[in-house]
Amino acid sequence: EPEVTQTPSHQVTQMGQEVILRCVPISNHLYFYWYRQILGQKVEFLVSFYNNEISEKSEIFDDQFSVERPDGSNFTLKIRSTKLEDSAMYFCASIGGAGTGELFFGEGSRLTVL
Amino acid sequence: AQSVAQPEDQVNVAEGNPLTVKCTYSVSGNPYLFWYVQYPNRGLQFLLKYITGDNLVKGSYGFEAEFNKSQTSFHLKKPSALVSDSALYFCAVRDMTGGFKTIFGAGTRLFVKA
Numbered sequence: 001e002p003e004v005t006q007t008p009s010h011q012v013t014q015m016g017q018e019v020i021l022r023c024v025p026i027s028n029h030l031y032f033y034w035y036r037q038i039l040g041q042k043v044e045f046l047v048s049f050y051n052n053e054i055s056e057k058s059e060i061f062d063d064q065f066s067v068e069r070p071d072g073s074n075f076t077l078k079i080r081s082t083k084l085e086d087s088a089m090y091f092c093a094s095i096g097g098a099g100t101g102e103l104f105f106g107e108g109s110r111l112t113v114l
Numbered sequence: 115a116q117s118v119a120q121p122e123d124q125v126n127v128a129e130g131n132p133l134t135v136k137c138t139y140s141v142s143g144n145p146y147l148f149w150y151v152q153y154p155n156r157g158l159q160f161l162l163k164y165i166t167g168d169n170l171v172k173g174s175y176g177f178e179a180e181f182n183k184s185q186t187s188f189h190l191k192k193p194s195a196l197v198s199d200s201a202l203y204f205c206a207v208r209d210m211t212g213g214f215k216t217i218f219g220a221g222t223r224l225f226v227k228a
Binding site: 004031033035040041042043044045048049050055056091093095099100102103104105106107108 | 146148150154155156157158159163165202204210212213214215216217219220221
């Protein structure tokens, strides 16, 4: 079964450092997302990405965050200057061509900011 | 704006008994509803969805959900619970505008006792 893969599984960083989280979505999917989950609680939408541009972003996704799909396969989330409150589990997800399809999630990247 | 509510933080049930995890929704237009399950330290896994058609939707692992338009509900059910069903369950709604983002409820933790 096709799967979404994420790296790293866990990253520890110092406050103020830049972090890049990487994702390889399912190859024929067209819509890509990043979600955040703090301490096993609510799953919060960060950003959606389609046709090589952001289609929607939440209020959480401020100027410190950016996404790109540099090579047609990898999908990255960059946090420019991490804050303590950025500590969370970050999930990448994707859906296929139709907007009614289910989301396929990666296993997540745990970010710990010290 | 689209939203879902899960009124119970936690549901406790004995193994072999039926289980229900509640979800209500608020949407403009037709609802596209989903249930996902999350096991500890894992990504979310798709269980089932309602797009159109039969109000009773069957999904993975013996789960089903009943769409009720008049009560704006989409409760998850299983006739006979297993200890292995213990997990975090999320109801979700698809926003069919823009980038087709999925909005999640706060989650309900299910404990099945042997």
